[in-house]
Amino acid sequence: MAHYNFKKITVVPSAKDIHPFYADLMNILYDKDHYKLALGQINIAKNLVDNVAKDYVRLMKYGDSLYRCKQLKRAALGRMCTVIRRQKQSLEYLEQVRQHLSRLPTIDPNTRTLLLCGYPNVGKSSFINKVGLSPTVTQVTEDLRPKCCVPAVCGGGVG
Known part of the structure; x- marks a missing residue:
């Protein structure tokens, strides 16, 4: 007897497994x-999909010929594909969230972090040099706002 063991989905973390900092950021x-x-x-x-697999494995045990088992396998795969195809919107949304969160800079919430932002040429780097903070300054030039957000609502300027 074939036994299918579907593992728990671990590719996408659940909301309770994420650090509170990243959970709040994701909520924003x-x-x-x-x-x-x-x-x-x-x-x-x-x-x-797990239930379909169990049902069709049970039916295949009573298949009288190889052709009948092949038909059952094909029907099971068709039903599984239909179930997954109906989840297209959810899968695309989760992929969009995953891609956006992977572009965010890595921040260790357990260490002290200073975020200094402002317009170009106003002295941010000069301030860092005068204060004498660590020379490892990360400058993020990529626009990290979600695509569904309007720049005026997010606080960014136009252009």
């Missing part, structure tokens, strides 16, 4: 409830 950039809903839908789809 992307709605936490929408994220949890998408994870829940994917988990339900995983359970449905």
Whole structure:
């Protein structure tokens, strides 16, 4: 008897497994409830695929010919693909969140961090040099706002 063991989805962390700093940041950039809903839908789809696999393995045990077992396997894969295809929107949303969060700079929430930001040529680097902070200054030039956000709402200027 074939035994299918579907592991728990660990590629996308649940909202409770994330550090509170990153959870708050994710809640600001992307709605936490929408994220949890998408994870829940994917988990339900995983359970449905698991049930389809168990049902068709049970039916294959009673298959009278190789051709009949092949038909059952094809039907099972078709049903599994249909379940996954219906989750396209949730999967795309989670992929968008994953890509955006992977572009964010890595911040260790357990260490002291100074964030200094401002307009160009106002003396940010001069201030850092005068104060004598660490010379390892990271400058992020990439726009890190989510694509669904309007610049005027996020506090950024136009242009």
